[in-house]
Amino acid sequence: GAGVSQSPSNKVTEKGKDVELRCDPISGHTALYWYRQSLGQGLEFLIYFQGNSAPDKSGLPSDRFSAERTGGSVSTLTIQRTQQEDSAVYLCASSFSGGAGDNEQFFGPGTRLTVL
Amino acid sequence: KQEVTQIPAALSVPEGENLVLNCSFTDSAIYNLQWFRQDPGKGLTSLLLIQSSQREQTSGRLNASLDKSSGRSTLYIAASQPGDSATYLCAVNDYKLSFGAGTTVTVRA
Numbered sequence: 001g002a003g004v005s006q007s008p009s010n011k012v013t014e015k016g017k018d019v020e021l022r023c024d025p026i027s028g029h030t031a032l033y034w035y036r037q038s039l040g041q042g043l044e045f046l047i048y049f050q051g052n053s054a055p056d057k058s059g060l061p062s063d064r065f066s067a068e069r070t071g072g073s074v075s076t077l078t079i080q081r082t083q084q085e086d087s088a089v090y091l092c093a094s095s096f097s098g099g100a101g102d103n104e105q106f107f108g109p110g111t112r113l114t115v116l
Numbered sequence: 117k118q119e120v121t122q123i124p125a126a127l128s129v130p131e132g133e134n135l136v137l138n139c140s141f142t143d144s145a146i147y148n149l150q151w152f153r154q155d156p157g158k159g160l161t162s163l164l165l166i167q168s169s170q171r172e173q174t175s176g177r178l179n180a181s182l183d184k185s186s187g188r189s190t191l192y193i194a195a196s197q198p199g200d201s202a203t204y205l206c207a208v209n210d211y212k213l214s215f216g217a218g219t220t221v222t223v224r225a
Contacts, residue, residue, distance in 0.1 A: 033212060043205065043215040056212065091159060093213075103147055103209055107160040 002026075004108035006092050012114045013082055021077040021111045025094030032075050033095075033105060034059075034067060038088035046090075049075060082115045089113070118143045120208055122216035130224050135193040137219045139206035144184045150213065151180055151191050152205045160205065164191070196223045 005024045034046040045059040069075040093105040119142040152160040166182040177194040207213040
């Protein structure tokens with residue numbers, strides 16, 4: 001597609017349920033990133049994929065969070081046993097490569113997650 | 117750990133005034149710096165990217181400067197318009213982005 005797309009745009013869930021958030025990067029972009037934007041923490045990095053590998057998972061806040069990427073394209077962020085503090089907007093970005101130079105990151109519209 | 121600070125946190129100006137938004141960062145080992153715009157409830161729109169080897173980048177009424185050695189970038193918006201009202205975020209890139217908290221701009225008609 002023309003840009004980064006994310007689904008769903010909004011997700012309301014009950015505490016303790018699992019959720020899956022999806023990201024479709026720009027075609028041909030090898031690098032994919034997940035970020036989280038919450039009121040108290042601002043915008044923070046979660047995980048970076050280069051192809052299907054995740055060389056940096058350092059931003060994942062707990063082991064309840066996991067992500068995968070398949071076919072060098074679509075990525076899914078999974079949150080298990082959701083907690084109220086997981087409520088935030090989850091943003092996905094992609095870039096042509098993960099190294100220097102062409103590393104302009106383009107963002108999707110985000111998924112707003114609300115945990116009741 | 118990279119720390120990014122944006123000053124001021126909020127800014128309100130009458131239409132037509134020039135805007136000056138400041139960004140500072142603690143680690144100069146960056147690949148590039150991006151300025152983004154975010155409208156309420158929306159995602160991030162990339163405005164300008166400055167490579168670490170560049171001093172300045174311009175796009176229309178927008179001009180961004182970068183002084184890597186002092187860890188500073190400034191975004192200038194000339195002749196502001198009400199449509200420029202938004203939150204502006206700077207982000208430094210050492211392969212992942214570290215964001216400032218943003219400057220919320222209101223341009224009064």
